[in-house]
Amino acid sequence: xxxxxxxxxxxxxxxxxxxxxxxxxxxxxxxxxxxxxxxxxxxxxxxxxxxxxxxxxxxxxxxxxxxxxxxxxxxxxxxxxxxxxxxxxxxxxxxxxxxxxxxxxxxxxxxxxxxxxxxxxxxxxxxxxxxxxxxxxxxxxxxxxxxxxxxxxxxxxxxxxxxxxxxxxxxxxxxxxxxxxxxxxxxxxxxxxxxxxxxxxxxxxxxxxxxxxxxxxxxxxxxxxxxxxxxxxxxxxxxxxxxxxxxxxxxxxxxxxxxxxxxxxxxxxxxxxxxxxxxxxxxxxxxxxxxxxxxxxxxxxxxxxxxxxx
Numbered sequence: 539x540x541x542x543x544x545x546x547x548x549x550x551x552x553x554x555x556x557x558x559x560x561x562x563x564x565x566x567x568x569x570x571x572x573x574x575x576x577x578x579x580x581x582x583x584x585x586x587x588x589x590x591x592x593x594x595x596x597x598x599x600x601x602x603x604x605x606x607x608x609x610x611x612x613x614x615x616x617x618x619x620x621x622x623x624x625x626x627x628x629x630x631x632x633x634x635x636x637x638x639x640x641x642x643x644x645x646x647x648x649x650x651x652x653x654x655x656x657x658x659x660x661x662x663x664x665x666x667x668x669x670x671x672x673x674x675x676x677x678x679x680x681x682x683x684x685x686x687x688x689x690x691x692x693x694x695x696x697x698x699x700x701x702x703x704x705x706x707x708x709x710x711x712x713x714x715x716x717x718x719x720x721x722x723x724x725x726x727x728x729x730x731x732x733x734x735x736x737x738x739x740x741x742x743x744x745x746x747x748x749x750x751x752x753x754x755x756x757x758x759x760x761x762x763x764x765x766x767x768x769x770x771x772x773x774x775x776x777x778x779x780x781x782x783x784x785x786x787x788x789x790x791x792x793x794x795x796x797x798x799x800x801x802x803x804x805x806x807x808x809x810x811x812x813x814x815x816x817x818x819x820x821x822x823x824x825x826x827x828x829x830x831x832x833x834x835x836x837x838x839x840x841x842x843x844x845x846x847x848x
Contacts, residue, residue: 539562539565540564540565540584540585540615540657541564541565541582541583541584541585541586542566542586542587542588543566543567543568543575543579543582543584543586544556544559544566544567544568544587544588545568545571545575545589545590546590546593546619547570547571547593549570552568552570553568554646555568555588556568558646558649559649559653562650562653564653567582567584571593571594571595572593572594572596572600572601573594573595573596574595575589575593575601576596576601576604576608579605579614580610583611583614584614585614585657586614586616586617586660587601587605587614587615587616588617588619588649588653589601589602589616589617589618589636590618590619591618591619591620591621591627592621598618598620598631599631602616602631602635602687603634603635606635606684606688607687612635612684612688613663613680615637615657615659616635616636616638617636617637617653617656618638618639618640619639619642620639621642629815633687633815633816637656637659637680638655640652659680662674662676663677663680664677667741669722669741670741672739672740672741672747673738673740673741674740674741674742674743675748677740678740678742678750678817679817680817681750682694682750682820682821683816686815686817686820690752691753691754691808691810692750692751692752692753692808692809693751693752693753693756693806693807694749694806694808694820694824695748695750695751695759695804695805696746696747696805696821696824696827696828697725697747697748697749697763697802697803697804698745698805698828699745699800699801699802700801700802700803700833701785701797701798701799701801702744702800704787704797704798705785705797705799705800708785708786718744721745722741722747724763724766725739725747725763727766729759731762731766734751734755736751736752736755737751737755753809753810756808760804760806763804763837764804764836764837764839767801767802767837768802768836768837771801774800775799779799780799783835784798785797798835799835801833801835801837801838802833802837802839803828803832803833803837803838804837804840805824805825805826805827805828805839805842806824806840806841806842807820807821807823807824807827808842811843811845812844823842824842826842827840827841828840
């Protein structure tokens with residue numbers, strides 16, 4: 539169960555909510571004004587905050603933004619309780635860093651369901667890939683959302699290993715796990731070797747990774763990563779394969795076919811030229827630009843420099 543901070547100026551509603559969530563097994567602390575809500579959160583460090591939007595003192599939007607900018611509180615779950623169910627208001631709330639919203643008036647059972655869903659999200663964010671011990675897709679998207687809410691200038695690098703499946707097919711299924719772990723080690727050690735301290739690394743599954751860096755660091759990171767990956771992959775191939783620049787293995791129909799040697803295809807999206815409202819949009823762009831990074835004998839990167847969608 540969760541430790542929950544409830545911020546709502548409707549005293550009667552707050553008591554109903556506290557009673558219901560307490561009956562569900564949660565520990566609930568309530569405050570009926572926006573002023574002091576941030577300081578109370580700093581004291582009790584809740585797992586989840588339920589924020590009314592229209593409050594005396596600070597609004598729920600302002601409190602949410604303060605949470606997301608605070609190094610101790612920015613990972614908590616935030617559910618907005620809003621009498622404004624219109625899409626612009628909802629979008630604005632999510633842009634402030636909220637995870638979800640619930641329109642007033644609401645059924646107490648609906649609130650309980652929202653809290654359970656938010657706790658599941660928080661649990662998913664904490665999960666680690668069993669092969670690499672790295673966080674996954676939900677975790678890195680949430681991290682990007684928090685950084686965007688804090689108005690940080692960032693770059694997200696989507697890292698794909700071209701030729702990974704063909705290599706594993708040629709060497710046997712037992713080669714896959716140690717290869718994934720070796721790739722993860724290269725991606726991680728590059729961060730350490732070039733002394734990047736404000737980064738977030740995630741394993742998206744298979745041979746797909748994502749690294750979030752400060753805007754000024756992504757070029758240095760990508761250059762170093764590509765150079766180190768290409769260097770460490772060469773000993774995995776025979777002299778004949780290196781000379782040919784390809785390996786031969788059976789395709790899905792069992793027919794021998796030629797495939798390129800492993801190389802990184804890195805797509806980069808950043809917010810230097812345009813404002814992203816969410817991680818989902820940034821990752822949508824990443825999926826596009828990753829396709830434009832075309833390795834030709836060595837790793838390649840493609841950076842999205844557009845100022846508008848097109």
